Amino acid sequence: MAASLLTTEQLTFLRPAQVRSFAAVLFRRIASKTRKTPTSDTTDMFLSLGTNEAHAIRKKVLETLLAETDRNVRNKISDAVAEIARQYADNSQCSRVVEELWAGT
Numbered sequence: 001m002a003a004s005l006l007t008t009e010q011l012t013f014l015r016p017a018q019v020r021s022f023a024a025v026l027f028r029r030i031a032s033k034t035r036k037t038p039t040s041d042t043t044d045m046f047l048s049l050g051t052n053e054a055h056a057i058r059k060k061v062l063e064t065l066l067a068e069t070d071r072n073v074r075n076k077i078s079d080a081v082a083e084i085a086r087q088y089a090d091n092s093q094c095s096r097v098v099e100e101l102w103a104g105t
Contacts, residue, residue, distance in 0.1 A: 025076055
């Protein structure tokens, strides 16, 4: 999932809007991929992360969403946040993302 962490770093304002937009799309696609767990079940890539890693990435994406000024980039980041929220909702954990969103506003 190092690729997701790298794409979240590309979301910063130091990059052109096109790069930030593309990074958000890449992040969403990587986070939504499925992978097998050690018990041979399948889970979404983002949910397979450790608690600390998931929290750090979630925090970075939400901070970037709140700070983004470009409408198109903001829409792409919103899609990524929605994908993370969907994964948590599928596992009855959506309150984490909602709480963090409210805390940031």
